[in-house]
Amino acid sequence: MPGFLGKKFSGPVAKPMWPFYVSGLVILYGVNAAAGAMMTADEYKDDPRNPLRKNPTSDSH
Template sequence: MSWFGVTPLKKFPAPVLGPMAPFFAAGLVIAYGINSLQGALMQSDEWKNDPRNIYAKNKAATH
């Protein structure tokens, strides 16, 4: 079935994942870096006793 001469499920032999692999890898590196930075900042002296700190809640529940 065509709509104005365009078939909706036509397969094009264009590589997609290969050229995008560096961007996927960079996204993983950035996500890991943000997660590590956030974890380090949550354990800093400024945020150690903040009620929004998930590490402080876990310490209060265990102690």
């Protein structure tokens, strides 16, 4: 069974990947900022799916 997975390779994994982790965090921050800005925009502030909507009506699904 040990030969099934092949030879072990003991090389660094997280250390050379740090630029990808950092860029992923930057992208997630940007998406979050854009979503927050869209929720407060005039075009979407009255959307019933908006969690920041001021006067929620009794919409039953």
